Amino acid sequence: MPYPFMLRTVFAKTIRDQRRALLWWSLGFVGTVLLYSAFWPTIRENASQFNDYIAKLPEAVRNLIGGDYGTAQGYVQAEMFSLLLPVLLLVYAIGAGARAIAGEEESGTLDLLLSTPIRRSRVLLDKLWAMVGASLMLATLAWVSIVAIGRPFGLTVGLVNLAAAAVNLLLLGVVFGSIALAVGSTTGTKAMAIGVTSGLALVTFIVRTLAPSVPAIKPLRLLSPFFYYADHKPFSNGFNGGDVAVLSGIAVVAALVALVAFDRRDLAA
Amino acid sequence: MGDVIVVEGLTKSYGAERGVIDLSFAVAPGEVFGYLGPNGAGKTTTIRTLLDFIRPTAGRARIFDLDSTVGSIEIHRRTGYLPGELALYERMTAADYLTHFAALRGGVDWGDVRRLAERLDLRLATRIRSLSHGNKQKVGLVQAFMHRPELLVLDEPTTGLDPLVQQEFHTMIAEARLGGSTVFLSSHVMPEVERLCDRVGIIREGRLVAVEDVGDLKARAIRTLDIRFARPVPGEAFAGLPGVQRIEVQGDLVHLTVAGHLDAVVKAAARYEVVDITSNEPTLEQVFLTFYGEGENKDR
Numbered sequence: 001m002p003y004p005f006m007l008r009t010v011f012a013k014t015i016r017d018q019r020r021a022l023l024w025w026s027l028g029f030v031g032t033v034l035l036y037s038a039f040w041p042t043i044r045e046n047a048s049q050f051n052d053y054i055a056k057l058p059e060a061v062r063n064l065i066g067g068d069y070g071t072a073q074g075y076v077q078a079e080m081f082s083l084l085l086p087v088l089l090l091v092y093a094i095g096a097g098a099r100a101i102a103g104e105e106e107s108g109t110l111d112l113l114l115s116t117p118i119r120r121s122r123v124l125l126d127k128l129w130a131m132v133g134a135s136l137m138l139a140t141l142a143w144v145s146i147v148a149i150g151r152p153f154g155l156t157v158g159l160v161n162l163a164a165a166a167v168n169l170l171l172l173g174v175v176f177g178s179i180a181l182a183v184g185s186t187t188g189t190k191a192m193a194i195g196v197t198s199g200l201a202l203v204t205f206i207v208r209t210l211a212p213s214v215p216a217i218k219p220l221r222l223l224s225p226f227f228y229y230a231d232h233k234p235f236s237n238g239f240n241g242g243d244v245a246v247l248s249g250i251a252v253v254a255a256l257v258a259l260v261a262f263d264r265r266d267l268a269a
Numbered sequence: 270m271g272d273v274i275v276v277e278g279l280t281k282s283y284g285a286e287r288g289v290i291d292l293s294f295a296v297a298p299g300e301v302f303g304y305l306g307p308n309g310a311g312k313t314t315t316i317r318t319l320l321d322f323i324r325p326t327a328g329r330a331r332i333f334d335l336d337s338t339v340g341s342i343e344i345h346r347r348t349g350y351l352p353g354e355l356a357l358y359e360r361m362t363a364a365d366y367l368t369h370f371a372a373l374r375g376g377v378d379w380g381d382v383r384r385l386a387e388r389l390d391l392r393l394a395t396r397i398r399s400l401s402h403g404n405k406q407k408v409g410l411v412q413a414f415m416h417r418p419e420l421l422v423l424d425e426p427t428t429g430l431d432p433l434v435q436q437e438f439h440t441m442i443a444e445a446r447l448g449g450s451t452v453f454l455s456s457h458v459m460p461e462v463e464r465l466c467d468r469v470g471i472i473r474e475g476r477l478v479a480v481e482d483v484g485d486l487k488a489r490a491i492r493t494l495d496i497r498f499a500r501p502v503p504g505e506a507f508a509g510l511p512g513v514q515r516i517e518v519q520g521d522l523v524h525l526t527v528a529g530h531l532d533a534v535v536k537a538a539a540r541y542e543v544v545d546i547t548s549n550e551p552t553l554e555q556v557f558l559t560f561y562g563e564g565e566n567k568d569r
Contacts, residue, residue: 003372013369017360108356111322112412116373117346266323269313269354 093177
């Protein structure tokens with residue numbers, strides 16, 4: 001009997017397990033884009049009022065929104081990329097990273113999986129790639145749907161700058177997904193992995209948002225992944241190699257921590 | 270050919286919790302080795318160390334002459350494992366689950382899987398979530414046997430199996446042994462070990478207290494005998510017979526505790542009119558008493 005592709009490896013089986021969930025995530029991404037694209041014609045007509053309103057907001061909030069409602073790219077940046085899409089992707093990636101090892105360990109299925117001639121590191125990497133692959137799919141879907149759905153509503157954004165923003169979005173998701181994987185692989189506790197990583201995401205998000213207006217913590221913004229995600233304004237400036245490198249670097253370090261910790265540890269029965 | 274499993278001074282401690290202490294034993298090729306002990310004695314800890322899910326605090330285990338930690342992948346390739354607390358991917362069908370594991374093992378003869386499922390009367394198309402405990406156990410067994418492993422490591426394999434399936438399982442063990450496989454099987458019930466195993470290691474509170482031939486164990490085992498006579502019989506009729514340790518008379522019923530062979534007792538009883546004899550299989554506690562005597566405090 002030939003082995004169906006989706007059952008052949010831990011990577012494929014992990015994706016297979018998520019197939020229904022990923023369908024819903026995809027619908028969520030496309031739905032978000034559709035909703036905000038539909039608002040665009042109205043917003044554009046009243047752009048000056050929105051900008052006046054934003055100008056009156058505290059600096060931290062302005063910094064969070066970061067967009068100019070008078071331009072399509074400013075609108076996409078402010079409405080989709082400043083909060084909604086990152087939150088959606090982080091929720092997915094943190095969940096996937098936490099479930100990868102800790103979830104299997106807690107449900108007791110890890111023993112049998114590792115009784116096969118597959119190395120612990122192989123299992124972990126397969127699950128990491130599944131998380132990265134699904135995040136890539138969602139980030140790509142964001143790009144594609146903004147291009148395809150936005151256009152009829154007159155929401156046209158530079159394809160390259162949009163791609164730069166989508167790449168940062170992907171990397172942001174992978175950073176926190178890998179951290180959740182590392183915490184889960186070290187502790188074997190899914191709740192701990194989700195809790196610690198979500199807390200870390202929240203704190204670094206707040207630091208990045210407040211830092212520009214609070215001199216005491218201004219240098220700390222460099223420690224926040226959200227700084228590398230947004231502060232060089234991909235919608236105006238396109239790709240930033242430094243940001244890509246820093247975000248990738250954090251993810252790689254987290255993955256290495258996960259590998260080393262998981263390989264050395266006693267597994268819970 | 271050397272021993273398939275060699276355990277030398279193996280110790281696993283978990284802080285204050287019980288682990289296993291200084292275990293040493295060996296299992297020969299083709300042997301069915303029983304690992305007998307009450308729940309919590311350290312059977313699962315030993316097995317999970319053999320399979321490298323946990324690492325020894327001291328000592329080591331070698332399987333197929335490979336270190337259990339360094340050589341774990343090669344060991345896993347040649348070993349079939351059934352965990353004590355079986356957890357499967359509930360959302361998959363049994364067929365998909367076994368297909369996935371067959372693929373992870375680099376392929377197995379699917380005919381073997383079908384034959385095993387048929388023998389155990391397992392319907393492969395069913396989603397695992399909706400299988401009964403006993404049927405899930407069958408999926409675990411098929412998974413352990415399907416690649417014809419040289420070594421089977423089975424942690425309490427008959428838990429939840431109905432008697433008919435247990436019978437089939439016993440046949441499977443016998444066949445695996447005929448095919449040259451070695452079996453390491455843990456259990457907390459004496460009769461199962463007696464029935465299946467050549468030798469038995471007895472573990473108690475983390476320590477291996479004895480490794481015995483099952484034949485010797487049976488010969489030494491203590492059992493209780495209830496003999497009902499047609500009319501009351503004096504207890505003295507059994508006093509001083511070889512192996513008799515305790516006599517209690519209740520009307521026409523005589524309770525005896527006997528170590529080893531029953532020959533002398535049965536012959537003594539035969540002098541009276543016997544209505545019924547019940548021999549109770551020795552419990553684990555009674556087996557332990559053989560090794561420790563009455564002074565040992567009870568585990569449960």
